[in-house]
Amino acid sequence: MRNVVVGLVLFLVACGSSIPPPSDRLASAEAAARSARELGAEKEPRAALHLRLASEQIDQAKKLMADEDNKRADLVLQRASSDAELAVMLAKENSAKAEAEKAQEIVKKVKSGR
Protein backbone atom coordinates (compact mmCIF):
# COMPACT_ATOMS: atom_id res chain seq x y z
CA MET A 1 0.00 0.00 0.00
CA ARG A 2 2.71 2.36 1.06
CA ASN A 3 4.71 1.54 -2.04
CA VAL A 4 1.73 2.33 -4.16
CA VAL A 5 1.39 5.72 -2.52
CA VAL A 6 5.09 6.47 -2.93
CA GLY A 7 4.91 5.30 -6.51
CA LEU A 8 1.92 7.51 -7.19
CA VAL A 9 3.64 10.52 -5.66
CA LEU A 10 6.76 9.89 -7.72
CA PHE A 11 4.66 9.49 -10.82
CA LEU A 12 2.85 12.76 -10.18
CA VAL A 13 6.11 14.57 -9.47
CA ALA A 14 7.64 13.16 -12.61
CA CYS A 15 4.73 14.39 -14.69
CA GLY A 16 4.85 17.81 -13.11
CA SER A 17 1.10 17.88 -12.61
CA SER A 18 1.40 17.64 -8.82
CA ILE A 19 2.36 21.30 -8.43
CA PRO A 20 -0.64 23.06 -6.92
CA PRO A 21 -1.89 26.24 -8.62
CA PRO A 22 0.21 29.18 -7.33
CA SER A 23 -2.85 30.96 -5.91
CA ASP A 24 -0.90 32.74 -3.16
CA ARG A 25 1.56 34.14 -5.65
CA LEU A 26 -1.30 35.21 -7.89
CA ALA A 27 -2.97 37.00 -4.97
CA SER A 28 0.21 38.80 -3.94
CA ALA A 29 1.04 39.84 -7.52
CA GLU A 30 -2.49 41.20 -7.91
CA ALA A 31 -2.26 42.98 -4.56
CA ALA A 32 1.02 44.63 -5.56
CA ALA A 33 -0.46 45.75 -8.88
CA ARG A 34 -3.45 47.20 -7.02
CA SER A 35 -1.21 49.12 -4.62
CA ALA A 36 0.72 50.50 -7.57
CA ARG A 37 -2.53 51.68 -9.14
CA GLU A 38 -3.65 53.25 -5.85
CA LEU A 39 -0.38 55.13 -5.56
CA GLY A 40 -0.90 56.67 -9.00
CA ALA A 41 1.47 54.47 -11.00
CA GLU A 42 -0.64 55.06 -14.10
CA LYS A 43 0.28 58.76 -14.05
CA GLU A 44 4.05 58.29 -14.09
CA PRO A 45 5.43 56.86 -17.36
CA ARG A 46 8.06 54.52 -15.88
CA ALA A 47 5.74 53.24 -13.17
CA ALA A 48 2.95 52.85 -15.75
CA LEU A 49 5.23 50.74 -17.96
CA HIS A 50 6.06 48.30 -15.16
CA LEU A 51 2.45 48.19 -14.01
CA ARG A 52 1.45 47.25 -17.56
CA LEU A 53 4.13 44.54 -17.71
CA ALA A 54 2.86 43.20 -14.36
CA SER A 55 -0.76 43.11 -15.56
CA GLU A 56 0.17 41.38 -18.80
CA GLN A 57 2.16 38.74 -16.95
CA ILE A 58 -0.66 38.19 -14.45
CA ASP A 59 -3.03 37.55 -17.39
CA GLN A 60 -0.49 35.21 -18.96
CA ALA A 61 -0.13 33.31 -15.66
CA LYS A 62 -3.91 32.92 -15.39
CA LYS A 63 -3.98 31.33 -18.84
CA LEU A 64 -1.13 29.01 -17.84
CA MET A 65 -3.04 28.06 -14.69
CA ALA A 66 -6.12 27.30 -16.76
CA ASP A 67 -3.91 24.99 -18.85
CA GLU A 68 -2.55 23.53 -15.60
CA ASP A 69 1.01 24.60 -16.37
CA ASN A 70 1.46 25.66 -12.74
CA LYS A 71 5.23 25.48 -12.73
CA ARG A 72 5.54 28.04 -15.51
CA ALA A 73 2.71 30.13 -14.05
CA ASP A 74 4.60 30.36 -10.77
CA LEU A 75 7.67 31.86 -12.45
CA VAL A 76 5.61 34.23 -14.57
CA LEU A 77 3.92 35.43 -11.38
CA GLN A 78 7.29 36.04 -9.75
CA ARG A 79 8.16 38.18 -12.75
CA ALA A 80 4.84 39.99 -12.45
CA SER A 81 5.42 40.69 -8.75
CA SER A 82 8.87 42.10 -9.37
CA ASP A 83 7.38 44.48 -11.95
CA ALA A 84 4.46 45.44 -9.72
CA GLU A 85 6.73 46.11 -6.73
CA LEU A 86 8.97 48.25 -8.90
CA ALA A 87 5.91 50.18 -10.12
CA VAL A 88 4.90 50.79 -6.48
CA MET A 89 8.30 52.19 -5.60
CA LEU A 90 8.54 54.33 -8.76
CA ALA A 91 5.15 55.85 -7.93
CA LYS A 92 6.28 56.50 -4.35
CA GLU A 93 9.50 58.05 -5.62
CA ASN A 94 7.49 60.28 -7.91
CA SER A 95 5.22 61.60 -5.17
CA ALA A 96 8.10 61.97 -2.68
CA LYS A 97 9.94 64.09 -5.24
CA ALA A 98 6.88 66.22 -5.88
CA GLU A 99 6.42 66.81 -2.15
CA ALA A 100 10.08 67.73 -1.70
CA GLU A 101 9.97 70.20 -4.60
CA LYS A 102 6.83 71.78 -3.23
CA ALA A 103 8.34 72.23 0.23
CA GLN A 104 11.54 73.68 -1.22
CA GLU A 105 9.54 76.07 -3.39
CA ILE A 106 7.51 77.34 -0.46
CA VAL A 107 10.59 78.01 1.64
CA LYS A 108 12.26 79.78 -1.28
CA LYS A 109 9.20 81.91 -1.99
CA VAL A 110 8.76 82.95 1.62
CA LYS A 111 12.44 83.76 2.01
CA SER A 112 12.60 85.90 -1.11
CA GLY A 113 9.34 87.62 -0.18
CA ARG A 114 10.91 89.54 2.69
Added chain:
Amino acid sequence: MKKTSIPLVALSLLVGCGSTLPPKELVDARAAYQTAAKGPAAQQSPAELHVAKQSLDQAERTFNEEGDAPVTKDYAYIATRKAQLAEATARAAIAQKDREAAERDAQNLTGEQLRKAQSELASTRGNLEKTQDQLAREKLAREEAEKKAAQAMADLQKIAAVKQESRGMVITLSGSVLFASNESTLLPAAMVKLNEVADALTKGNPDSNITVEGHTDSQGQRGYNVELGQKRANAVRDQLVARGVASDRIKAVGVGPDRPIADNKTAEGRANNRRVEIIVEPGKR
Protein backbone atom coordinates in the same frame (compact mmCIF):
# COMPACT_ATOMS: atom_id res chain seq x y z
CA MET B 1 48.39 36.25 -10.22
CA LYS B 2 48.92 32.78 -8.85
CA LYS B 3 45.91 33.09 -6.63
CA THR B 4 43.61 33.77 -9.51
CA SER B 5 44.78 30.90 -11.64
CA ILE B 6 42.52 28.27 -10.03
CA PRO B 7 39.30 30.22 -10.40
CA LEU B 8 40.41 31.03 -13.93
CA VAL B 9 40.82 27.35 -14.73
CA ALA B 10 37.48 26.60 -13.14
CA LEU B 11 35.89 29.39 -15.13
CA SER B 12 37.36 28.25 -18.40
CA LEU B 13 36.17 24.72 -17.64
CA LEU B 14 32.69 25.99 -16.98
CA VAL B 15 32.70 28.02 -20.13
CA GLY B 16 34.08 25.05 -22.03
CA CYS B 17 31.48 22.60 -20.72
CA GLY B 18 28.54 24.95 -20.46
CA SER B 19 29.25 26.01 -24.01
CA THR B 20 26.38 28.51 -23.79
CA LEU B 21 26.85 32.22 -23.56
CA PRO B 22 24.84 33.97 -20.84
CA PRO B 23 21.47 35.12 -22.20
CA LYS B 24 20.91 38.82 -22.72
CA GLU B 25 18.64 38.91 -19.65
CA LEU B 26 21.50 37.76 -17.43
CA VAL B 27 23.94 40.24 -18.96
CA ASP B 28 21.37 42.98 -18.28
CA ALA B 29 20.84 41.77 -14.71
CA ARG B 30 24.57 41.88 -13.97
CA ALA B 31 24.81 45.41 -15.37
CA ALA B 32 21.71 46.55 -13.47
CA TYR B 33 23.13 45.26 -10.21
CA GLN B 34 26.53 46.89 -10.87
CA THR B 35 24.85 50.23 -11.56
CA ALA B 36 22.73 49.99 -8.42
CA ALA B 37 25.65 48.93 -6.23
CA LYS B 38 27.74 51.90 -7.37
CA GLY B 39 24.93 54.41 -6.80
CA PRO B 40 23.20 55.79 -3.72
CA ALA B 41 21.43 52.47 -3.02
CA ALA B 42 24.49 51.21 -1.13
CA GLN B 43 23.89 53.99 1.42
CA GLN B 44 20.15 54.58 1.21
CA SER B 45 18.67 51.13 0.65
CA PRO B 46 21.23 48.46 1.60
CA ALA B 47 18.52 45.90 2.42
CA GLU B 48 16.95 46.16 -1.04
CA LEU B 49 20.40 46.04 -2.62
CA HIS B 50 21.12 42.85 -0.70
CA VAL B 51 17.89 41.29 -2.00
CA ALA B 52 18.95 42.31 -5.51
CA LYS B 53 22.29 40.56 -5.00
CA GLN B 54 20.61 37.38 -3.79
CA SER B 55 18.30 37.50 -6.76
CA LEU B 56 21.26 37.89 -9.13
CA ASP B 57 23.07 34.99 -7.38
CA GLN B 58 20.03 32.81 -7.97
CA ALA B 59 20.03 33.73 -11.66
CA GLU B 60 23.75 32.90 -11.89
CA ARG B 61 23.23 29.56 -10.13
CA THR B 62 20.39 28.68 -12.46
CA PHE B 63 22.52 29.62 -15.45
CA ASN B 64 25.31 27.32 -14.21
CA GLU B 65 22.87 24.46 -13.72
CA GLU B 66 20.43 24.89 -16.57
CA GLY B 67 22.33 27.02 -19.05
CA ASP B 68 20.39 29.25 -21.40
CA ALA B 69 16.97 27.90 -20.26
CA PRO B 70 13.75 29.97 -19.94
CA VAL B 71 14.01 29.67 -16.15
CA THR B 72 17.44 31.35 -16.25
CA LYS B 73 15.92 34.24 -18.18
CA ASP B 74 13.06 34.48 -15.68
CA TYR B 75 15.38 34.73 -12.70
CA ALA B 76 17.61 37.21 -14.54
CA TYR B 77 14.57 39.33 -15.37
CA ILE B 78 13.53 39.33 -11.71
CA ALA B 79 17.09 40.18 -10.63
CA THR B 80 17.08 43.20 -12.97
CA ARG B 81 13.81 44.42 -11.44
CA LYS B 82 15.17 43.95 -7.90
CA ALA B 83 18.23 46.05 -8.77
CA GLN B 84 15.97 48.75 -10.23
CA LEU B 85 13.82 48.53 -7.12
CA ALA B 86 16.85 49.14 -4.89
CA GLU B 87 17.71 52.22 -6.96
CA ALA B 88 14.18 53.58 -6.89
CA THR B 89 13.98 53.02 -3.13
CA ALA B 90 17.19 54.98 -2.69
CA ARG B 91 15.89 57.86 -4.83
CA ALA B 92 12.62 57.94 -2.89
CA ALA B 93 14.54 58.04 0.41
CA ILE B 94 16.64 60.95 -0.87
CA ALA B 95 13.54 62.87 -1.92
CA GLN B 96 12.03 62.24 1.51
CA LYS B 97 15.17 63.64 3.15
CA ASP B 98 15.11 66.68 0.86
CA ARG B 99 11.60 67.44 1.98
CA GLU B 100 12.49 67.08 5.63
CA ALA B 101 15.46 69.42 5.08
CA ALA B 102 13.19 72.02 3.48
CA GLU B 103 10.81 71.78 6.41
CA ARG B 104 13.68 72.24 8.86
CA ASP B 105 14.81 75.19 6.77
CA ALA B 106 11.37 76.70 7.21
CA GLN B 107 11.80 76.57 10.98
CA ASN B 108 14.74 78.92 10.72
CA LEU B 109 12.56 81.66 9.28
CA THR B 110 11.27 84.39 11.55
CA GLY B 111 7.94 85.91 12.59
CA GLU B 112 5.66 86.69 9.68
CA GLN B 113 7.72 84.51 7.33
CA LEU B 114 7.41 81.57 9.67
CA ARG B 115 3.67 81.80 10.03
CA LYS B 116 3.20 82.10 6.29
CA ALA B 117 5.49 79.17 5.48
CA GLN B 118 3.95 77.03 8.17
CA SER B 119 0.43 77.63 7.01
CA GLU B 120 1.35 76.85 3.40
CA LEU B 121 3.21 73.71 4.38
CA ALA B 122 0.32 72.64 6.57
CA SER B 123 -2.14 73.11 3.74
CA THR B 124 -0.11 70.92 1.37
CA ARG B 125 0.19 68.31 4.07
CA GLY B 126 -3.53 68.57 4.77
CA ASN B 127 -4.21 67.80 1.14
CA LEU B 128 -1.88 64.85 1.25
CA GLU B 129 -3.48 63.49 4.38
CA LYS B 130 -6.90 63.86 2.85
CA THR B 131 -5.92 61.79 -0.18
CA GLN B 132 -4.33 59.21 2.13
CA ASP B 133 -7.59 59.01 4.02
CA GLN B 134 -9.54 58.64 0.79
CA LEU B 135 -7.20 55.90 -0.36
CA ALA B 136 -7.63 54.03 2.91
CA ARG B 137 -11.42 54.21 2.58
CA GLU B 138 -11.35 53.03 -1.02
CA LYS B 139 -9.04 50.21 -0.05
CA LEU B 140 -11.39 49.10 2.71
CA ALA B 141 -14.36 49.09 0.34
CA ARG B 142 -12.41 47.07 -2.19
CA GLU B 143 -11.29 44.56 0.41
CA GLU B 144 -14.89 44.18 1.52
CA ALA B 145 -15.96 43.51 -2.07
CA GLU B 146 -13.16 41.01 -2.53
CA LYS B 147 -14.12 39.18 0.65
CA LYS B 148 -17.69 38.95 -0.59
CA ALA B 149 -16.50 37.60 -3.92
CA ALA B 150 -14.31 34.99 -2.21
CA GLN B 151 -17.23 33.90 -0.01
CA ALA B 152 -19.52 33.68 -3.03
CA MET B 153 -16.91 31.61 -4.82
CA ALA B 154 -16.63 29.25 -1.84
CA ASP B 155 -20.44 28.92 -1.76
CA LEU B 156 -20.48 28.10 -5.47
CA GLN B 157 -17.81 25.45 -5.14
CA LYS B 158 -20.00 23.61 -2.66
CA ILE B 159 -22.86 23.26 -5.14
CA ALA B 160 -21.23 23.03 -8.57
CA ALA B 161 -17.97 22.37 -10.41
CA VAL B 162 -16.22 25.71 -10.81
CA LYS B 163 -13.18 26.18 -12.99
CA GLN B 164 -11.13 29.24 -13.85
CA GLU B 165 -10.55 29.41 -17.59
CA SER B 166 -9.27 32.07 -19.94
CA ARG B 167 -12.87 32.88 -21.02
CA GLY B 168 -13.73 33.46 -17.34
CA MET B 169 -15.11 31.49 -14.42
CA VAL B 170 -17.00 28.46 -15.68
CA ILE B 171 -19.70 26.91 -13.49
CA THR B 172 -20.72 23.50 -14.84
CA LEU B 173 -24.04 21.95 -13.85
CA SER B 174 -24.84 18.40 -14.83
CA GLY B 175 -27.84 18.04 -17.16
CA SER B 176 -29.36 15.22 -15.14
CA VAL B 177 -29.53 17.45 -12.06
CA LEU B 178 -31.37 20.19 -13.95
CA PHE B 179 -33.70 18.49 -16.42
CA ALA B 180 -35.50 15.23 -17.03
CA SER B 181 -34.41 13.44 -20.19
CA ASN B 182 -35.37 15.34 -23.36
CA GLU B 183 -37.12 18.02 -21.32
CA SER B 184 -36.37 21.70 -20.99
CA THR B 185 -38.42 22.36 -17.86
CA LEU B 186 -36.34 22.70 -14.73
CA LEU B 187 -36.68 20.03 -12.04
CA PRO B 188 -37.75 21.40 -8.63
CA ALA B 189 -34.37 20.51 -7.09
CA ALA B 190 -32.65 22.40 -9.91
CA MET B 191 -34.45 25.61 -9.01
CA VAL B 192 -33.08 25.43 -5.47
CA LYS B 193 -29.60 24.91 -6.81
CA LEU B 194 -29.89 27.69 -9.39
CA ASN B 195 -31.15 30.07 -6.74
CA GLU B 196 -27.96 29.46 -4.79
CA VAL B 197 -25.93 30.07 -7.93
CA ALA B 198 -27.87 33.29 -8.57
CA ASP B 199 -27.24 34.49 -5.01
CA ALA B 200 -23.52 33.84 -5.38
CA LEU B 201 -23.47 35.66 -8.73
CA THR B 202 -25.30 38.76 -7.49
CA LYS B 203 -23.14 38.88 -4.38
CA GLY B 204 -19.74 38.03 -5.84
CA ASN B 205 -19.74 39.30 -9.41
CA PRO B 206 -22.41 41.98 -9.64
CA ASP B 207 -20.92 43.63 -12.77
CA SER B 208 -19.70 40.70 -14.85
CA ASN B 209 -21.40 39.58 -18.02
CA ILE B 210 -22.76 36.05 -17.88
CA THR B 211 -23.33 33.53 -20.65
CA VAL B 212 -25.44 30.42 -20.12
CA GLU B 213 -24.61 27.62 -22.56
CA GLY B 214 -26.79 24.54 -23.10
CA HIS B 215 -24.76 21.48 -24.15
CA THR B 216 -26.06 18.07 -25.21
CA ASP B 217 -24.60 14.72 -26.23
CA SER B 218 -24.34 13.76 -29.89
CA GLN B 219 -27.24 11.33 -30.03
CA GLY B 220 -30.01 12.32 -32.40
CA GLN B 221 -30.23 15.18 -34.87
CA ARG B 222 -27.80 18.06 -34.41
CA GLY B 223 -30.46 20.67 -35.13
CA TYR B 224 -32.78 19.19 -32.55
CA ASN B 225 -29.99 19.09 -29.97
CA VAL B 226 -28.97 22.69 -30.59
CA GLU B 227 -32.59 23.71 -30.10
CA LEU B 228 -32.86 21.63 -26.92
CA GLY B 229 -29.61 23.23 -25.67
CA GLN B 230 -31.06 26.67 -26.40
CA LYS B 231 -34.32 25.92 -24.57
CA ARG B 232 -32.44 24.59 -21.57
CA ALA B 233 -30.08 27.56 -21.49
CA ASN B 234 -33.15 29.83 -21.68
CA ALA B 235 -34.75 28.03 -18.75
CA VAL B 236 -31.62 28.42 -16.64
CA ARG B 237 -31.26 32.07 -17.61
CA ASP B 238 -34.89 32.79 -16.75
CA GLN B 239 -34.50 31.17 -13.35
CA LEU B 240 -31.34 33.20 -12.60
CA VAL B 241 -33.09 36.40 -13.69
CA ALA B 242 -36.11 35.53 -11.54
CA ARG B 243 -33.76 35.28 -8.59
CA GLY B 244 -32.28 38.74 -9.15
CA VAL B 245 -29.48 38.52 -11.72
CA ALA B 246 -29.83 41.59 -13.96
CA SER B 247 -31.34 40.47 -17.26
CA ASP B 248 -29.20 42.81 -19.38
CA ARG B 249 -25.97 41.14 -18.35
CA ILE B 250 -26.97 37.55 -18.99
CA LYS B 251 -27.46 35.76 -22.31
CA ALA B 252 -28.39 32.21 -23.23
CA VAL B 253 -26.77 30.22 -26.04
CA GLY B 254 -27.69 26.79 -27.41
CA VAL B 255 -24.46 24.99 -28.21
CA GLY B 256 -25.91 21.48 -28.59
CA PRO B 257 -23.44 18.67 -29.28
CA ASP B 258 -20.70 20.89 -30.77
CA ARG B 259 -18.37 21.16 -27.77
CA PRO B 260 -18.21 17.81 -25.97
CA ILE B 261 -16.00 17.50 -22.90
CA ALA B 262 -16.15 13.70 -22.83
CA ASP B 263 -16.41 10.73 -25.18
CA ASN B 264 -19.87 10.43 -26.75
CA LYS B 265 -19.31 6.70 -27.34
CA THR B 266 -19.87 5.78 -23.68
CA ALA B 267 -22.94 6.33 -21.52
CA GLU B 268 -20.85 8.04 -18.87
CA GLY B 269 -19.24 10.36 -21.41
CA ARG B 270 -22.65 11.27 -22.83
CA ALA B 271 -23.91 12.05 -19.31
CA ASN B 272 -20.96 14.39 -18.80
CA ASN B 273 -21.61 16.09 -22.12
CA ARG B 274 -25.23 16.82 -21.18
CA ARG B 275 -24.63 19.91 -19.13
CA VAL B 276 -25.21 23.61 -18.69
CA GLU B 277 -22.23 25.91 -18.38
CA ILE B 278 -22.53 29.32 -16.78
CA ILE B 279 -19.60 31.49 -17.83
CA VAL B 280 -18.87 34.57 -15.75
CA GLU B 281 -16.64 36.87 -17.77
CA PRO B 282 -13.79 38.54 -15.93
CA GLY B 283 -14.90 41.93 -14.62
CA LYS B 284 -13.78 44.99 -16.55
CA ARG B 285 -11.70 47.45 -14.63
